[in-house]
Amino acid sequence: MADEKVADPGPLGLAGFAATTFCLSSANANLWHGTGVAAALSLAFFYGGIAQLLAGMMEFVRKNTFAAVAFTSYGAFWLSLYALVNFQKGLGTSAGVFLLVWTIFTFYMMIAAMKVNTAVFTVFILLFITFVLLTWGNWSAFGAHASIVKAGGWTGLATAVAAFYASAAGVINATHGKVVLPVGAPK
Numbered sequence: 001m002a003d004e005k006v007a008d009p010g011p012l013g014l015a016g017f018a019a020t021t022f023c024l025s026s027a028n029a030n031l032w033h034g035t036g037v038a039a040a041l042s043l044a045f046f047y048g049g050i051a052q053l054l055a056g057m058m059e060f061v062r063k064n065t066f067a068a069v070a071f072t073s074y075g076a077f078w079l080s081l082y083a084l085v086n087f088q089k090g091l092g093t094s095a096g097v098f099l100l101v102w103t104i105f106t107f108y109m110m111i112a113a114m115k116v117n118t119a120v121f122t123v124f125i126l127l128f129i130t131f132v133l134l135t136w137g138n139w140s141a142f143g144a145h146a147s148i149v150k151a152g153g154w155t156g157l158a159t160a161v162a163a164f165y166a167s168a169a170g171v172i173n174a175t176h177g178k179v180v181l182p183v184g185a186p187k
Contacts, residue, residue: 006058011170013055013071014123018163020048020078021156028134028153041082048078066112073109077102096139103131118184119166126159 024040026032056072084098110124133152137145169181 006061008170008174009055009058009062009071010064010067011167011174013052013059013067013075014163014167014170016043016047016049016052016055017071017074018160018167020044021163022160025130025153025156025160028149029157030150030153031157041085044078044082049075049082050079051075052078066109066116070109073105096135099131099135099138103128103135106131114187117166117186119162119169120183121187123159123162123166126155126162130155130159 020040020043023036023043025036027036027040052071053075056068056070056075059068059071062068081098084094088094106124106128110121110128113121113124130152133148133155137148137150137152165181166183169183172180173183
């Protein structure tokens with residue numbers, strides 16, 4: 001059992017990740033004709049960034065290395081994306097390199113996620129596929145591929161849905177004191 005000095009910050013981290021991913025992925029998928037970008041950037045700073053970073057810090061207190069590294073890192077991802085877009089005036093040709101770093105990180109976190117539960121592992125499988133597609137679609141050496149970015153957007157939406165489910169399961173199961181939404185046993 002986890003150290004109970006603080007409530008489980010996992011559902012908060014997953015919700016911040018899910019909401020921000022949903023908005024940015026809706027823009028990448030060209031859902032609503034790109035209107036998700038402004039929402040994604042606002043969420044990237046506060047909910048995906050700061051709230052997720054704080055969830056990661058609380059996971060360190062609970063001695064949960066996987067969640068601490070995941071939430072702190074993806075919180076930093078959203079904050080750095082916000083900074084790149086707002087302070088550097090867009091990702092430009094650096095998008096592919098930026099995304100490649102996160103593809104590599106997500107790959108080894110996906111391997112570690114196999115030992116968490118099926119819901120979290122599903123989030124990481126979908127996120128890895130999303131990052132592969134977005135990296136490929138934004139890699140300047142290959143030329144921009146809008147259709148691949150769009151596919152990454154749709155996969156990102158699936159990632160967001162999986163993360164919302166994992167977050168909801170954490171909140172609902174803890175609140176009810178029993179399994180209402182199953183998350184699946186670790187592998």
